[in-house]
Amino acid sequence: MKRVSAILVLCSLTWGLVAASQAQMRITVQTGRPGAAIRPTMWGIFFEDINFGADGGLYAELVKNRSFEFPDGIMGWSRILREGSEGYIYIERYPQEQVNAHFLRMRVGKTGQGFGLSNEGFRGMGIREGKDYRFSVLARLTDGASMTLRVELVGGGNRKLAEAKLEGFGSQWDEYTVVMHAQATEPKAHLNLFVEGSGTLDLDMVSLFPVDTWKGRANGLRADLVQMLADLKPGFLRFPGGCIVEGRSLDVRYQWKTTIGDPAERKLIVNRWNTEFNHRLTPDYYQSFGLGFYEYFLLSEDIGAAPMPILNCGMACQFNTGELAPMDELGPYVQDALDLIEFANGPTNSEWGRKRAEMGHPEPFGLKLLGVGNEQWGPQYIERYKVFVKAIKDKYPDIQLIAGTGSDATIFPNGPQEIDYLWSQYRQLKAEIVDEHFYRRPDWFLDNTGFYDNYERGDSELFVGEYGAQSIGVASPDNRNNWHCALAEAAFMTGLERNADLVTMSCYAPLFCHVDGWQWKPDLIWFDNLRVFGTPNYYVQKLFSVHRGDRVLPVEVADAATAPNGKPRFYASSVYDETSNEMILKVVNATAEPVRATIEARGAKAVGLSANVTVLADDDLNSENSFETPKKVAPVDSRIPVRSAAFRYDFRPYSLTIIRLMCQTR
Ligand code: AHR
Secondary structure, three states, rough: OOOOHOOEOHHHHHHHHHOOOOEEEEEEOOOOOOEOOOOOEOOEEEEEOOHHHEEOOOOOOOOOOOOOOOOOOOOOOOEEOOOOOEEEEEEEOOOOOOOOOOOEEEEEEEEOOOOOEOOOOOOEEEEEOEEEEEEEEEEEEEEOOEEEEEEEOOOOHEEEEEEEEOOOOOOOEEEEEEEEEEEOOOEEEEEEEEOOOOEEEEEEEEEEOOOOHHHHHHOOOOOOOHHHHOOOOOEEEEEOOOOHOOOOOOOHHOOOOOOOOHHHHHOOHHHHHHHHHHOOOOOEEEEEOOOOHHHHHHHHEEEEEEEEEOOOOOOOOOOOOOOOOOOOOOOOHHHHHHHHHHHHHHOOOHHHHHHHOOOOOOOOOOOOOOEEEEOOOOHHHHHHHHHHHHHHHHOOOOEEEEEEEOOOOOOOOOHHHHHHHHHHHHHHHOEEEEEEEEOOOHHHHHHHHOOOOOOOOOOOOOEEEEEEEEEOOOOOOOOOOOOOHHHHHHHHHHHHHHHHOEEEEEEOOEEEEEOOOOOOOOOOOOEEOEEEOOOOOHHHHHHHHOOOOEEOOEEEEEEOOOOOOOOOEEEEEEEOOOOOOOOOOOOOOOOOOOEEEEEEEEEEEEEEEEEEEEEEEOOOOOOOOOOOOOOOOEEEEEEEEEEOOOOEEEOOOEEEEEEEEEEEEO
């Protein structure tokens, strides 16, 4: 049966009958009065290299400190000096100045029962039985007739998972590669390199990648983690942060130009989350930039998300040094922004467009959005922001610029006044997009679903660029990704959707978290070296995104349940999907009781005979997902019959429900 025939044509009699029998809560959707357009960018994702999000996470490289550039050059490595072996292993410096300034020297006298070194990976290496792993290394033989490098992947109890040999090293630096086939699965393997023979062997860029990266790309990304992102159908990808953009001081700010080209030539710097929290020190956290700006653009394209780079604007993190680039030294920062636009969009005969083409992408990436700074505030920000706007708009009037409003108003010094000040400036400057952040307790999100209802409408669009309910407190190590937080975010998102005329983009933060390498909780997606699961918060984001729709429909909820503080605990928003001609209703019941409601598709000329219903629910607000029970809180689909444009539905306690009903309005 064709879908279009499964509809119910409505007459006034139907309305009369239904209306007369209603006594309980009523949700009225004005299907004939579509309002603001929902932008394709409405629900996006925020990526930052925090919690081992890039190195040790999305970036599939398994070797930590592969180029011996950590300040402690041997960090991540340990020497293997078994019985009877003699020799030295140490870090050397290239005689000439170069970005990647160090290499490893192994001077072997006797190999005895084993001479070499071992890499621990990022809290181990995830190795999967039956899969192939590509080992590569830059090497040269500086002394001795010939030497062999025996490469081993080893699991717990020294169980050998895979083995290979490399030989024939010459006296000049060259790359040597071998593919190893894993015989067993191990979540915390390590890599052993044994030298055989006597002489001196130099090594650099020691690398191990699964062959099965996302789309099988060399220097690629972890396929299972990218799939989680693709499944969100995100409208945009914000990268690379976050505070990581700012750096603790300007010398360690994120500079996109050092993150493109040959991965061996990308300049490693410290990761600012390395020692940010005393309760969670991660001294081995650096940025190799193997996942750099080219890879971010490619990822955006792969998952159908608009790329949204955020650039440093001459200000280091204001929670740290707050170092400022003097106004008369802002030129290089602004030039970086202009060059980035050329890198993303410029013709292949332009300087930066050519670099993009040389990396394998002659077509432009279609960059339209750019953030000027991250969580910046104060007059120092405004004066720098103005310089960026002028320079970028003069050359690229179509690029939309995002202005910051500092951090969450409740956590940065004088937050509310600072935000008022920034907004007063943005109104004068007619800022295009303004970014606001919310890291608050779940009850705040439940109480403030109307946050944007009465926000002044002017020239600026709103970007809710970071938010996440904090079960204990901002970035508390005890925060949980529980159903309470996720449900509160869902309620808040109904408010964002209702205000889509103002709020045109939003994203949860942070995105990824390595179970052994985190600094900040809560996070949307948790992973270890082999596995990944989505939190309840992930499924909330996914449901809003995959049921985005095209136009807001006005919704009234009569007799909604309230909390003792008088704030609602039952929420609804609706959109219309112009392709499928469906009304999409999103309802959050944040009470412990089931709620029976009559849903009225008012103004519909005809409705479907059944509706698709997706429910995300759990009776226990403390419920969480885990590696063992990854779908404890996960959406469940069903179909319900619909007998008229006003139909009854029982909303589960503590639930997010999405109802899609075919609905002709003309
Ligand atoms: O999401 C974690 C951090 O929170 C971001 O880096 C920063 O922008 C915010 O303060």
